[in-house]
Amino acid sequence: MDDGKKSKVLEVHGLEVKLKTDAGAVSLLEPIYFELKKGQILGLVGESGSGKTLTCNALLQLLNRQMMDVKGSVRLNGRELNGMTAEEMRRVRGKDIALIMQNPMSAFTPVYTIGAQFTETIRTHTELTKRQARDLAVTALEKMNLPEPVKLMKRYSFQLSGGMLQRVMIAISMCLRPAVVIADEPTTALDVVNQLQVLRELDRLRTEYGTSILLISHDLGVISQMADEVAVMQQGRIVEQAEVHRLFDQPQHEYTKMLLHARPRLSLRDMNQAGG
């Protein structure tokens, strides 16, 4: 499909963040501009501390306004998010824009079962009865290829692996069908098998439901497989943005070239050989 004809779901215009200090404002995020079209995956890369997570938190209005000044516009399906009250954002988060974070353990509380938390989230955002929400949750877990979903609903987060929890989070997103999913290093804490499964399910969210995804990763391999377009961040600014093949084949900015060169070249075969 011609990308130019797809509708814009998320429009970020001049989003910037300044830290308020006694000595004056310190810029953490220089004005950034990007958009996400329906079903598009935008990869956000950059070394540690370049501002990727800060961008996520600014988009989701999760920054502490007493400490930070957030300017610019974040429009989700034409609706301005910047400046929304906490209550308004609570309604938007999860249902219209969801976050899949690096450490899924922190997204669940250890005192309630997975099922209780899953159905509660569904019921907060829909009119479904408890039973309907439960059935929907079980179906979503099944679709995520999680084994024995009915039993899984009765378990607690600490009884599940990181990869399983990550897939539960994606299953929740699947039920609520948010227009945008922000995935902040979703596979960093996982082993290779779980990484692949999580990436496959994220891709399914996009193909089956047309979800747009902002995929944050320092892993250029993941980005090259998943993203349509890539934005490169360095010291709180986007220094280069291009279609994925163009960025990998013809990087323009010195920092992008440096990132591509620094890519670990070790393959599974190298590791097996090294191990004898």
Ligand SMILES: Nc1ncnc2c1ncn2[C@@H]1O[C@H](COP(=O)(O)OP(=O)(O)OP(=O)(O)O)[C@@H](O)[C@H]1O
């Ligand atoms: N609450 C805060 N107070 C002060 N500085 C902050 C705060 N949050 C982030 N920063 C600064 O903003 C910069 C960007 O941090 P951020 O966490 O977004 O980086 P990142 O690219 O996500 O790194 P990583 O890959 O390690 O998660 C860093 O220099 C960090 O020190």
